[in-house]
Amino acid sequence: MQRLRSKLFDISLAVWTALFTPALAILWLCGSPEHGVRVASRLWARGVLIGLNWLVGLTYAEHGRHNIPGEPCLIVANHQSTWETLAFLILFPDVAIVAKQELLTIPVFSWFLRKSPMILIDRGSGSKAVRKMVDESRAAIAQGRSVLIFPEGTRKSVSEPIAFKRGVELLYAKLDRPVLPVALNSGHFWGPEQRFKRGGTVAVTYLAPIPPGLSGSQFTRTAEEPLEAERAQSWPQAA
Numbered sequence: 001m002q003r004l005r006s007k008l009f010d011i012s013l014a015v016w017t018a019l020f021t022p023a024l025a026i027l028w029l030c031g032s033p034e035h036g037v038r039v040a041s042r043l044w045a046r047g048v049l050i051g052l053n054w055l056v057g058l059t060y061a062e063h064g065r066h067n068i069p070g071e072p073c074l075i076v077a078n079h080q081s082t083w084e085t086l087a088f089l090i091l092f093p094d095v096a097i098v099a100k101q102e103l104l105t106i107p108v109f110s111w112f113l114r115k116s117p118m119i120l121i122d123r124g125s126g127s128k129a130v131r132k133m134v135d136e137s138r139a140a141i142a143q144g145r146s147v148l149i150f151p152e153g154t155r156k157s158v159s160e161p162i163a164f165k166r167g168v169e170l171l172y173a174k175l176d177r178p179v180l181p182v183a184l185n186s187g188h189f190w191g192p193e194q195r196f197k198r199g200g201t202v203a204v205t206y207l208a209p210i211p212p213g214l215s216g217s218q219f220t221r222t223a224e225e226p227l228e229a230e231r232a233q234s235w236p237q238a239a
Helices: 002-018 021-029 034-056 083-091 101-105 109-115 127-142 168-175 216-233
Strands: 058-063 074-077 096-100 119-121 147-149 179-184 200-206
Touching: 002 034, 021 034, 021 109, 034 058, 034 083, 034 109, 058 083, 074 083, 074 168, 083 096, 083 200, 096 101, 096 127, 101 109, 101 119, 119 127, 127 147, 127 168, 147 168, 168 216, 179 216
Parallel strands: 058 200, 074 147, 074 179, 096 119, 096 147
Antiparallel strands: 179 200
16 A cells, blocks of 8 residues: 555656746746745745655654754755655755766756756866855855755665765855754665655754864864764654
8 A cells, every 4th residue: 555655646746846947937037936846846845845744655854953053054954755845845945956967867846946046066077066065055055045954965775874975064164154964864765765745743953053163174074973872773653
């Protein structure tokens, strides 16, 4: 039954995404205003999460919202699922997500990524990608938008320890902003090793913010350790 519910969600996701094609055309005719594009992308993401709840029985619960800084910040989150890529559009309206350029191959979704705009990085371009990430993150912060990065670089198994890729500490140093670590256990329900999506409640835990001014190694250690502690103890039962 759960496999069938997951398949029905996949079909509904394709239909829901296709319904946004007219919205894309209207926004394009209006000059692709960034605010309008972000409002449309949040509406799309909200519909996806509602579909997950209705069809799969997958919802989420937030913990530690008092830790969210009252100013634009750098958000670092562990990455276990496609779920958080969608959910952060709702959790942090107007967030600028550092994403891999390969996502531009996805129809409709790629247009919203470009026009929101998100920070799209070609991971094969080395130092050029890092400079682009820093420059566009600074621009987003100046606009009052928080920046989200998944410092592990790609989705990881729920059993794999958290380890940041190089470059995140440079972004931390250059932005000179507080960092909000966010721990997720989404991979237990919708992960790269899952054959189908499972019902349950994704835990979204906002950990204590990290102040600017630490060395690169201090920052990495201070961010990795609490995220790893959450990952190691977060083994919920699927519905």
